[in-house]
Amino acid sequence: MRNxxxxxxxxxxxxxxxxxILLEIIDQSGAHLxxxxxxQLAKERDPKxxxxxxxxxxxxxxxxxxxxxxxxxxxxxxQHYYETRMKQEHAHVICLQCGRVEEYFGEPLRALRQQxxxxxxxxxxxxxxxxxxxxxxxxxxxxxxxxxxxxxxxxAIPAVPHAx
Amino acid sequence: MRNxxxxxxxxxxxxxxxxxILLEIIDQSGAHLxxxxxxQLAKERDPKxxxxxxxxxxxxxxxxxxxxxxxxxxxxxxQHYYETRMKQEHAHVICLQCGRVEEYFGEPLRALRQQxxxxxxxxxxxxxxxxxxxxxxxxxxxxxxxxxxxxxxxxAIPAVPHAx
DNA sequence: CTGATTGCAAAGAATTTGCACTGCT
DNA sequence: AGCAGTGCAAATTCTTTGCAATCAG
Numbered sequence: 355m356r357n358x359x360x361x362x363x364x365x366x367x368x369x370x371x372x373x374x375i376l377l378e379i380i381d382q383s384g385a386h387l388x389x390x391x392x393x394q395l396a397k398e399r400d401p402k403x404x405x406x407x408x409x410x411x412x413x414x415x416x417x418x419x420x421x422x423x424x425x426x427x428x429x430x431x432x433q434h435y436y437e438t439r440m441k442q443e444h445a446h447v448i449c450l451q452c453g454r455v456e457e458y459f460g461e462p463l464r465a466l467r468q469q470x471x472x473x474x475x476x477x478x479x480x481x482x483x484x485x486x487x488x489x490x491x492x493x494x495x496x497x498x499x500x501x502x503x504x505x506x507x508x509x510a511i512p513a514v515p516h517a518x
Numbered sequence: 519m520r521n522x523x524x525x526x527x528x529x530x531x532x533x534x535x536x537x538x539i540l541l542e543i544i545d546q547s548g549a550h551l552x553x554x555x556x557x558q559l560a561k562e563r564d565p566k567x568x569x570x571x572x573x574x575x576x577x578x579x580x581x582x583x584x585x586x587x588x589x590x591x592x593x594x595x596x597q598h599y600y601e602t603r604m605k606q607e608h609a610h611v612i613c614l615q616c617g618r619v620e621e622y623f624g625e626p627l628r629a630l631r632q633q634x635x636x637x638x639x640x641x642x643x644x645x646x647x648x649x650x651x652x653x654x655x656x657x658x659x660x661x662x663x664x665x666x667x668x669x670x671x672x673x674a675i676p677a678v679p680h681a682x
Numbered sequence: 683c684t685g686a687t688t689g690c691a692a693a694g695a696a697t698t699t700g701c702a703c704t705g706c707t
Numbered sequence: 708a709g710c711a712g713t714g715c716a717a718a719t720t721c722t723t724t725g726c727a728a729t730c731a732g
Contacts, residue, residue: 368706368711389696404714409697425589427644432596432722433696445630447640456640462633466609466626470649474620476611478651480591485634487642532686532731553721568689573722596697597721 358420358438365418375399376411386424386435386446386455412436419480427486429453443467445483451492458485522584522602529582539563540575550588550599550610550619576600591650593617607631609647615656622649 358377362369379395380387387395393408415421415436424435426448445458463483471478488496522541526533543559544551551559557572579585579600588599590612609622627647635642652660 366711370706370712372713402714406698406715407713410712413698423592427646428587428598431695432598434592434596445634447634447638449640450643456638458634458638460630460633460637462626462630466624466630466647467649469624469626470609470611470622471651473624474611474622475654475657476613476620476649476651477657478611478649479614480651481647481649482591483630483645483647485631485640485642485645487635487640487644490639493639493641530686534687534731536688566689570690570723571688574687577723595720 361418361420367414367418372396372400372403372407373411375403376408377415380415380421380436381438386426386437388433388435390433392436422480422482424482424484426455427484429486443481445485447485447487449489449492450486451488451496454489456489525582525584531578531582536560536564536567536571537575539567540572541579544579544585544600545602550590550601552597552599554597556600586644586646588646588648590619591648593650607645609649611649611651613653613656614650615652615660618653620653 358381359369362373375396376392379392379399383395389405389408389412392412393403393405396403396408412421412423416423420439421436422439424437424446425432426435426446427450429448429450430453442459443463445463447456447458448454449456466483467478467481470476522545523533526537539560540556543556543563547559553569553572553576556576557567557569560567560572576585580587584603585600586603588601588610589596590599590610591614593612593614594617606623607627609627611620611622612618613620630647631642631645634640
């Protein structure tokens with residue numbers, strides 16, 4: 355957040371009340387927010403704040419490289435999710451049953467990036483790895499036959515993930 | 519394609535004229551098609567074929583695990599791209615300048631998948647790695663100052679990639 | 683035959699744009 | 708003050724749905 359302000363300033367981007375609110379929400383929220391959820395949260399702080407401003411701000415932050423845009427394997431639809439660009443690269447691993455999203459940090463990610471860079475000669479700017487599968491908890495449920503076997507993309511929007 | 523028919527048959531899915539056309543186009547096209555491009559190509563073969571059928575068929579193929587859905591870092595917008603599920607896992611590496619898409623196959627991808635599986639205990643069903651950066655050709659252009667430096671996501675829809 | 687599949691038109695979801703007003707810097 | 712930024716309404720883009728007609732198995 356500290357560096358965020360600096361980056362924005364460099365770009366001559368004004369720090370309005372609305373942007374402050376949105377930045378804080380994105381920063382503080384551990385979860386991966388989509389535009390609508392971000393809008394709902396922002397409205398609590400400033401009921402006048404418009405959905406359009408959310409979209410415009412997200413676009414801005416994306417372009418400035420301050421947030422990353424994910425789609426979590428389109429698990430719950432086609433909306434996009436946003437998170438502040440983290441110091442460390444990570445993969446998102448989503449449970450196709452319960453919707454839980456885990457983050458994976460680890461050496462193999464660096465190795466992969468490194469290798470792609472070398473073998474293709476690309477100068478990599480951004481990388482995204484998303485993985486869909488079944489978390490340990492849901493694997494158990496499935497093998498107990500408690501859950502109907504369905505096509506991977508077939509299930510409806512998930513209920514809230516089970517507790518831990 | 520041979521196995522495609524089998525898979526569809528198992529599911530009791532009828533092989534209509536329209537579906538045959540769409541399957542062939544997806545199969546034969548080396549490129550990554552979005553729904554609209556697929557529709558355009560299909561219309562050449564059957565002008566009556568409707569856009570809706572394209573969407574329905576893509577959904578079906580996705581659910582049957584016969585095609586993968588990509589978004590190529592949203593480089594050219596929010597549409598999705600489709601490709602037949604390949605035998606081998608691969609990453610998509612897209613040049614943010616010219617739009618060229620390279621595919622990377624390589625051991626590190628397997629290692630990553632393996633590691634995620636082990637450390638998170640997930641049973642992985644599908645994985646997707648997308649990388650944005652600058653291809654060797656565009657790196658050269660950029661360093662020659664032939665191209666204005668722009669924010670990563672700022673550029674317009676790309677022209678056709680330069681020839682190899 | 684008969685239920686799955688299509689086409690058409692219309693609805694929906696997510697996101698963007700035009701424009702007059704407002705408020706950072 | 709002056710222009711970037713906002714809100715509102717309307718437009719766009721991408722995708723899905725309802726329903727009667729059609730066709731594969």
